[in-house]
Amino acid sequence: MNMKLKPLTMLLGALSGSALAQGLPDPTRPPVILEAEPAAASTAPSGLQSIIRRPGGKSAAVINGVYVEPGGKVGGATLVRIGEDSVELRSTAGRETMYLTPGIGKKKARP
Numbered sequence: 001m002n003m004k005l006k007p008l009t010m011l012l013g014a015l016s017g018s019a020l021a022q023g024l025p026d027p028t029r030p031p032v033i034l035e036a037e038p039a040a041a042s043t044a045p046s047g048l049q050s051i052i053r054r055p056g057g058k059s060a061a062v063i064n065g066v067y068v069e070p071g072g073k074v075g076g077a078t079l080v081r082i083g084e085d086s087v088e089l090r091s092t093a094g095r096e097t098m099y100l101t102p103g104i105g106k107k108k109a110r111p
Helices: 005-021
Strands: 048-052 060-063 066-068 077-082 086-091 094-099
Touching (some): 048 086
Antiparallel strands (some): 048 060
16 A cells, blocks of 8 residues: 555545544433423422521521521411420411321330
8 A cells, every 4th residue: 555545544544434424322411300490390399397496596497498597487487496306386277287207106115
């Protein structure tokens, strides 16, 4: 083969390989499922999410995604009491107790 044609042949071989790769999917691109908006992100949190206890300080709670201290308002209700695993709200409809883990009861351990 002629020495002048050898570099040209190598260049054409390299370019043809990259042209064939154009149709291949990008292996680093995330799957299409992950690119869509998550459905859970659009829904607002509801209920009692957290209780913040401060020894010697004012306790608080996170209800429906809102930080509330005793006496504060949540919707039309007032936060009356913050317990160990529950809060008590008072509104014109009456009193409501919200639990961190509804349906799970606590029992004292035997000594």
